[in-house]
Amino acid sequence: xxxDAELTFEALAPGLRFAPQEVTITPAQLAGYAEALGADxxxxxxxxxxxxxxxxxxxxxxxxxxxxxxxxLLSQSxxxxxxxxxxxxxxxxxxxxxxxxxxxRRIVVIDTLIFQIAREPVATVETVVSWP
Amino acid sequence: xxxxxxxxxxDFTISQRQIELWADVADxxxxxxxxxxxxxxxxxxTTIAHGHLVMAHILEAMLVAxxxxxxxxxxxxxxxxxxxxxxxxxxxxxxVASPPGPQSGARWGLEITDVATGTVCVSGEATIxxxxxxx
Numbered sequence: 001x002x003x004d005a006e007l008t009f010e011a012l013a014p015g016l017r018f019a020p021q022e023v024t025i026t027p028a029q030l031a032g033y034a035e036a037l038g039a040d041x042x043x044x045x046x047x048x049x050x051x052x053x054x055x056x057x058x059x060x061x062x063x064x065x066x067x068x069x070x071x072x073l074l075s076q077s078x079x080x081x082x083x084x085x086x087x088x089x090x091x092x093x094x095x096x097x098x099x100x101x102x103x104x105r106r107i108v109v110i111d112t113l114i115f116q117i118a119r120e121p122v123a124t125v126e127t128v129v130s131w132p
Numbered sequence: 133x134x135x136x137x138x139x140x141x142x143d144f145t146i147s148q149r150q151i152e153l154w155a156d157v158a159d160x161x162x163x164x165x166x167x168x169x170x171x172x173x174x175x176x177x178t179t180i181a182h183g184h185l186v187m188a189h190i191l192e193a194m195l196v197a198x199x200x201x202x203x204x205x206x207x208x209x210x211x212x213x214x215x216x217x218x219x220x221x222x223x224x225x226x227x228v229a230s231p232p233g234p235q236s237g238a239r240w241g242l243e244i245t246d247v248a249t250g251t252v253c254v255s256g257e258a259t260i261x262x263x264x265x266x267x
Contacts (some may be wrong), residue, residue: 029157032153032156032157033188035153036150036153036154036157036185036188037150037188037189037192038144038145038147038150047203049188049191049192049195050191050195050202050203050206051187051188051189051191051192052188054158054183054184054187054188055157055158055160055184058158058160058184059158059159067162072213073183073213074212074213075210075211075212075213075256076183076184076187076208076211076213077207077208077209077211077256078191078207078208078211079207079209080203080205080206080207081205082204083203083204
C-alpha cells in the first residue's frame with residue numbers, strides 16, 4: 001500500500017468510472033471475516049455475507065490508490081438482491097456520482113455495483129466520503 | 133412462517149484484535165485503525181473501527197435476528213456515521229419497527245450507541261422485501 005498513488009479530490013470528477021474488477025471471495029477470507037466479527041457468520045458456509053459489500057465498495061475506488069490522510073466515511077447504503085456464492089467470481093464496477101465542496105468539506109458520492117459474473121446483480125452500495 | 137421481530141437489541145464489542153483482523157480481510161491498514169501510537173496523536177485519541185466493520189456487525193446482527201430471509205433481499209439505507217467507534221467500545225444495536233414503506237416488506241429504525249457513554253455512533257434504517265403470497 002505504501003507505493004500506491006494518492007487519489008486526490010481533484011481527480012474525482014463526477015462521471016469518472018473506475019477500472020472494473022473481478023474478485024472471488026475465498027473460504028480463507030470468509031474465515032477471516034467471521035473471526036474479525038467475533039462469531040461464525042450466520043449466512044451459511046457457501047454464501048458470501050452481505051458485509052463483504054462494504055469491503056468491495058472501498059476496493060472499487062481505492063484499488064491501486066490510497067486516500068490522503070483525513071478521509072472520513074460519512075454514510076453508506078447497501079442494497080442486496082441475491083446471495084453470492086462463495087468462490088463464484090464477482091464483477092465490481094464503480095463511478096463517481098458527485099464531488100462537491102460543502103461547508104469546508106469535500107463530499108464525494110461513489111456508486112458501486114456488484115454482479116455475479118453472469119451479470120446477475122448481487123448488491124449496490126452508495127458510499128459518501130468526506131475527502132481530505 | 134417465521135415471525136419478524138418488531139424490536140430487538142444486541143450488544144457487541146469491537147476489540148483492537150478484531151480491528152486488526154478486519155484490516156487484513158479488507159486490506160485497509162490505515163494507521164488510524166491499526167497504529168495506536170499514530171491514532172493517539174489524532175483527534176480521536178485512540179484507534180477507531182473501520183466504518184465497514186461496524187456495517188458488517190449490523191448486517192450480521194440483523195441476520196441473526198431475522199433469519200435467512202435477510203439474505204435474499206434487503207437494504208441498509210442512509211447509515212450515517214455520526215461518531216467514531218473507538219477500539220474496545222461495547223456497542224448496542226437497537227432496532228425498532230417503522231411503518232412500512234411503499235414496497236411490501238418490513239422496516240426498522242436502527243441505532244448503534246456506545247454503551248458506556250450513550251453516544252449515538254451510527255443511525256439508519258433497515259428494510260427487507262417480502263414477496264406477495266402466491267395463489
